[in-house]
Amino acid sequence: MAAEVESLASSVQELSMNRNGPPSRYLLKDGIGLNGDSSFPVLDIPVIDLGLLASSSPESEEQLDRLRSALSYCGYFQAINHGVEIYSEKQTLDWNDRLYLNTLPIEIRKLEKWPKNPEKFSEMLCEYTTKLQGINEIILKGIAKSLNLEENCFVKQFGKKPTTLARFNLYPPCPTPHLVLAAKAHGDASGTTFLLQDREVEGLQFLKDDQWYRAPIIPDAIVFNVGDQLEIMTNGIYKSPIHRVVTNKERERITAAFFFAPDPTSVVEPAEGLIDENRPRRYKKIVDYTANYFEFFQKGMRPIDDLKI
Ligand SMILES: O=C(O)CCC(=O)C(=O)O
Numbered sequence: 373m374a375a376e377v378e379s380l381a382s383s384v385q386e387l388s389m390n391r392n393g394p395p396s397r398y399l400l401k402d403g404i405g406l407n408g409d410s411s412f413p414v415l416d417i418p419v420i421d422l423g424l425l426a427s428s429s430p431e432s433e434e435q436l437d438r439l440r441s442a443l444s445y446c447g448y449f450q451a452i453n454h455g456v457e458i459y460s461e462k463q464t465l466d467w468n469d470r471l472y473l474n475t476l477p478i479e480i481r482k483l484e485k486w487p488k489n490p491e492k493f494s495e496m497l498c499e500y501t502t503k504l505q506g507i508n509e510i511i512l513k514g515i516a517k518s519l520n521l522e523e524n525c526f527v528k529q530f531g532k533k534p535t536t537l538a539r540f541n542l543y544p545p546c547p548t549p550h551l552v553l554a555a556k557a558h559g560d561a562s563g564t565t566f567l568l569q570d571r572e573v574e575g576l577q578f579l580k581d582d583q584w585y586r587a588p589i590i591p592d593a594i595v596f597n598v599g600d601q602l603e604i605m606t607n608g609i610y611k612s613p614i615h616r617v618v619t620n621k622e623r624e625r626i627t628a629a630f631f632f633a634p635d636p637t638s639v640v641e642p643a644e645g646l647i648d649e650n651r652p653r654r655y656k657k658i659v660d661y662t663a664n665y666f667e668f669f670q671k672g673m674r675p676i677d678d679l680k681i
C-alpha cells in the first residue's frame with residue numbers, strides 16, 4: 373500500500389523505469405483488447421487545405437465542401453497549409469504526464485510559472501496561440517458557411533473572452549500496452565481542439581461506428597476535432613468524436629493539444645438557423661460547460677449527454 377501511494381506521487385516518466393510494469397491503478401480491468409497498436413485499421417482521416425479554405429479562389433469552395441463532408445462524416449480532419457510553423461482514487465489512471473497552461477485570455481496567463489527551459493518557450497507558446505487563434509476563427513467561419521449560416525455565428529458564441537488551454541502530453545513507454553491506456557476514451561470539452569501529434573510515434577485513435585481507428589501521422593499537419601461545445605452549437609449536426617490514446621512499449625510520445633472554448637460567461641446553445649420542425653433543438657443552453665466536465669468524466673459520463681433534449 374505504502375509503495376502504491378508512493379508510486380501515485382511519482383511522475384509516469386519515473387514509473388516507466390520500473391521493469392515490473394505500471395502500478396495497479398493504471399491497469400484497465402479488461403485490457404483494451406489488442407496485442408499492439410497495429411492491430412487497428414488506419415483511419416482515412418480527411419485532409420483540408422486551410423490556405424485554400426481561407427482564400428477567395430475558386431478552390432475555396434472545394435475545400436468548403438470537404439470541410440462539410442469531413443465534419444458531417446466524422447468530426448475531425450487534418451489541417452494542412454495552415455501557415456503555422458511547427459516547433460520542433462478509484463479511477464484507472466492514464467499513462468501520461470501533463471502540463472496545462474492557460475494561454476487565453478491574456479490576463480489569466482501565469483507567465484511566471486511557465487517553463488523557463490527552453491528559453492524561448494513562453495514566447496513561442498504565445499506566438500503559437502495567436503496563430504492558432506486566427507486559424508480557429510477561419511475554421512469557425514468555414515463551419516458556419518458549411519451549414520449555410522451567417523459566417524460569424526459561432527465566433528459570436530465564443531463570446532468576448534474565449535479561452536485557450538494548452539496541454540502538453542508526455543507518454544512514456546509502457547511495458548504492458550495491452551493493459552494501460554495513455555488517455556482513456558473521451559470527447560473534448562472544448563469548442564474546438566487542435567492537436568500537434570508526435571512526429572514519429574502514433575497513439576491517437578478515433579472511435580467510428582463502434583470501431584477504433586488509428587490516426588496516422590501526416591508531417592506538419594494539425595489534427596482538428598470538434599469539441600462538445602461545437603456539437604451543441606451545431607445542434608448535433610457535427611459531432612464531437614470519441615478518441616483515446618494507446619501506449620507504446622518501446623517509444624515515448626509527446627503531443628500538444630490546444631483547446632479553444634467559449635467565454636465561460638457566454639451562453640452556448642444550438643444556432644437558431646439549425647433548428648426547425650424537421651430538426652428540433654437537441655440540446656439545452658449551457659454556461660461554462662467545462663466547469664462540471666471532470667466530475668462527469670470520473671463517473672464515466674459526458675456532460676453533453678445530460679444536456680440532450
Ligand atoms: O495526445 C493525443 O494524441 C491526444 C490527446 C487528447 O486527446 C487530449 O489531450 O484531449
Ligand SMILES: [Fe+2]
Binds near residue numbers: 559560
Ligand atoms: Fe482529447
